[in-house]
Amino acid sequence: MAGIVVVGAQWGDEGKGKLVDVFAEKADMVVRYQGGANAGHTLVVNGVKTVLHLVPSGILRQDTQCVIASGVVIDVFSIRDEIKKLRATGYLENAKQLMISDTAAIILPYHKALDAAREASLSKDAKIGTTGKGIGPAYEDRASRRAVLFGDIFDQQTLRTKIELALREKNFILENYYKAPTFNIDDIMKSLAEVAEDLAPYRCRDTSLVVGKQLKAGKRVLFEGAQGTMLDILHGTYPFVTSSSTLASNACASAGIGPTNIQKVIGVFKAYTTRVGGGPFPTELNDEVGAKIQADGHEFGATTGRPRRCGWLDLVALKYAIRINGITNLAMMKLDVLTGHDRIGVCTAYKVNGELVTELPTSPYELEKVEPVIEWIPGWKEDLTKVKTLSDLPRPTTNYIDYLGSQLGTPIDVISVGPGREQTLWVKPLFNN
CATH class of the missing domain: 1.10.300.10 (Adenylosuccinate Synthetase, subunit A, domain 2)
Incomplete structure (x- = not known):
């Protein structure tokens, strides 16, 4: 049994789609467990971009079974068009590769x-x-x-x-x-x-049964979330949230499996932070640095095209995500975007009325008023997009990674240095064999 949940550890747009596509090479099944066509998961294979809104991100791997579980809300017209586009580009040739729950x-x-x-x-x-x-x-x-x-x-x-x-x-x-x-x-x-x-x-009448059988048979099943932890309907920055539970625990409820089937929870985060829409954002950069991150990271929504708000990495929020999801391993995305900064900011705490706070306030209105405490890490000038191994990373870059690992207390096992599959560095393999 190898049930692995891939969950966004920030405000969404972390790069979950790319990561699931990479992981799916060694997975038997990918299950999309919540959200709807508000998601925009961008995959780049051989320089060709595919944007998925409803279809699971394992669909570009022809031997990987894909399932849309009961907890997803499905725009039937949108998914029909998405399927047509996939088929027109040579994917999903076998209709049995995709199953849509009758009870969604x-x-x-x-x-x-x-x-x-x-x-x-x-x-x-x-x-x-x-x-x-x-x-x-x-x-x-x-x-x-x-x-x-x-x-x-x-x-x-x-x-x-x-x-x-x-x-x-x-x-x-x-x-x-x-x-x-x-x-x-x-x-x-x-x-x-x-x-x-x-x-x-x-059409699939009982996706819960299908997923359960795969897990019982010892197959490798990935559960793909949409949006991110901080947009969760119960534990996010309510009311500036999405309409479903984005947490890892909801993978079980949506797919119709027990929690003992989950072996790992992979938390996906960017090397910086972004947010779309309204709501508090403590580390937001409304200056030329934020504009540079936005431009270098192509931070525009895959679903709406709206510009994303950009800021430094917020460890207070990230530690909160680790705690409430039970994240066991981390994947850091878009590290390459931070190239060219003399120094890189990391938020390690907040100040609230002059008092130092290291836990996330539960009220978004309190969060709106916090002052981020920023630690500065030396930056780097080297292009990371051609790096093939961890040992090829510049020393300041590995110092940044090591600093985050020591602060978070959770292993960073995967590092992305570009949108392509091949631009993925492994610290530790996802599966044990």
């Missing part, structure tokens, strides 16, 4: 309309920074026991009954509260009938 909730046009209308109605300071993909409203339907499930699109009678019920409420709110256009059930039913035909080959 789906996102429909009215979810997106509600998402956009709500965000538009908020003041600038109150905006969450939603992607507008309908994720929140779809999870709301799940919690209120009104969700349309993926399996429902193959049963016209059940589907119509559920959508009729949903539209009574959604259309009323859209028309009377937001003064927005409403939706016609026949139009939705027609479009879903078309998409159901396209997605039928990927």
